[in-house]
Amino acid sequence: MKAALLFLSMALAAASAAQQQTVKPAASNEQLPPISYVCPMAGDEEVIEDKPGRCRKCGMELKPIRLDSIWTCPVHAAVIKDKPGTCPLDGRELVQVTMAVSWTCPNTTIDSMSPGRCSDGSPMVKKFKPRAHGNHNPQHGGLFFMAPDNWHHLEGTYRNGGVFRMYLYDDFTKPLARDQVRQMTGRVITKSGASFPLVAVQNGRYLEAKIGKLPFPAEMAAKLKFKTISPEHHFDFTFPEYSKEPVAPRLTDNAATPSKQPPMAQSTPSNVGSASSASSAVASMPAPAEATSPTGIDPGLIPLPIPDTVPEMLAQLSQRTEQIRRFIDQGAFANVYVPAFQAKDLALALDDRKKDLRPEHLKIAEPAIKRLVRSAWLLDAFGDMGNKQQITEAYTQFAAAVKDVESVFPGRR
Numbered sequence: 324m325k326a327a328l329l330f331l332s333m334a335l336a337a338a339s340a341a342q343q344q345t346v347k348p349a350a351s352n353e354q355l356p357p358i359s360y361v362c363p364m365a366g367d368e369e370v371i372e373d374k375p376g377r378c379r380k381c382g383m384e385l386k387p388i389r390l391d392s393i394w395t396c397p398v399h400a401a402v403i404k405d406k407p408g409t410c411p412l413d414g415r416e417l418v419q420v421t422m423a424v425s426w427t428c429p430n431t432t433i434d435s436m437s438p439g440r441c442s443d444g445s446p447m448v449k450k451f452k453p454r455a456h457g458n459h460n461p462q463h464g465g466l467f468f469m470a471p472d473n474w475h476h477l478e479g480t481y482r483n484g485g486v487f488r489m490y491l492y493d494d495f496t497k498p499l500a501r502d503q504v505r506q507m508t509g510r511v512i513t514k515s516g517a518s519f520p521l522v523a524v525q526n527g528r529y530l531e532a533k534i535g536k537l538p539f540p541a542e543m544a545a546k547l548k549f550k551t552i553s554p555e556h557h558f559d560f561t562f563p564e565y566s567k568e569p570v571a572p573r574l575t576d577n578a579a580t581p582s583k584q585p586p587m588a589q590s591t592p593s594n595v596g597s598a599s600s601a602s603s604a605v606a607s608m609p610a611p612a613e614a615t616s617p618t619g620i621d622p623g624l625i626p627l628p629i630p631d632t633v634p635e636m637l638a639q640l641s642q643r644t645e646q647i648r649r650f651i652d653q654g655a656f657a658n659v660y661v662p663a664f665q666a667k668d669l670a671l672a673l674d675d676r677k678k679d680l681r682p683e684h685l686k687i688a689e690p691a692i693k694r695l696v697r698s699a700w701l702l703d704a705f706g707d708m709g710n711k712q713q714i715t716e717a718y719t720q721f722a723a724a725v726k727d728v729e730s731v732f733p734g735r736r
């Protein structure tokens with residue numbers, strides 16, 4: 324179900340990118356992912372623009388890059404596929420990540436933005452490079468967040484029997500070195516206010532707190548210090564049920580044999596979608612499946628084309644606002660980015676129509692649209708970080724901006 328949803332969202336992203344981009348494909352028939360402009364500064368990976376300029380965070384000049392959404396094994400990043408499926412190494416469902424695409428020649432340092440020929444006449448080889456923050460997928464069936472330091476990532480699981488377990492990762496979603504995990508201190512606080520120490524177990528493979536059995540949805544907050552002197556970070560978890568470690572459905576002979584393809588230089592037959600927006604590039608994944616309805620895909624997770632008329636835009640904006648509120652209520656923070664980004668795109672579409680407004684309405688619309696775009700961006704960022712208070716504050720700003728926008732644009736008659 325998740326795979327189908329992602330595939331749909333990718334198809335839509337690719338369609339809209341195709342409309343917006345004027346990048347000419349190379350001589351071959353291959354569709355290239357569009358050129359994006361990213362900040363070279365570590366920690367600014369979420370800055371992804373569609374035109375050159377300066378970084379909105381640090382002011383450095385943006386660098387061109389081609390970003391592509393590809394599919395990889397949850398724990399074997401060397402496997403690269405152009406569509407959903409199962410991992411040939413362990414049989415688990417592939418996850419979608421964002422990587423930089425470029426072309427090179429064997430035994431050279433050539434790193435070309437477009438395919439071409441090498442000096443010996445052979446075609447250049449496509450290569451994929453993982454990006455920091457390109458993979459926000461949980462690896463143990465839990466809830467995945469990014470720390471405010473923009474480097475650490477973590478995943479909380481609530482295990483059968485009432486143990487909260489936290490896995491720690493770096494900026495490339497690689498498990499953190501055990502000595503780093505052993506330096507961490509923290510606690511888990513349940514809704515009733517009870518506090519449980521979070522301690523490194525298994526020599527630092529993960530942190531655990533024995534909190535006992537709670538009724539579902541089980542709400543708890545983890546407070547964590549990465550080092551003795553670092554600030555304490557706060558993460559809010561809502562588990563709809565016990566987390567389930569994904570297991571290989573069946574390990575066939577075929578699956579046990581590693582792919583013979585050279586891992587990072589496999590050419591894909593076609594562009595599988597393009598990471599043209601920050602939302603897909605900082606690929607917060609929709610959903611541990613249990614956070615969505617068992618009967619189908621949550622409509623909040625389905626990107627839609629921006630409608631043509633102002634009343635339709637307003638109607639969609641109102642739906643998106645409702646979806647964001649619902650995800651926040653459910654504690655499904657990692658899902659918030661989908662409706663938030665769609666709301667941002669709707670705001671920008673409305674911005675194009677503001678010239679038809681009366682001057683006194685224009686005075687309200689202009690700042691309201693700005694606030695709407697900014698708060699949608701904050702919702703995306705805070706959703707990744709899993710702090711309920713910050714998300715709720717961003718939502719309050721967002722909802723107020725939506726109200727102002729609705730008050731000045733002509734709605735449905």
Ligand SMILES: [Zn+2]
Nearest residue numbers: 362367378381
């Ligand atoms: Zn920057």
Ligand SMILES: [Zn+2]
Nearest residue numbers: 456459469476
């Ligand atoms: Zn990240």
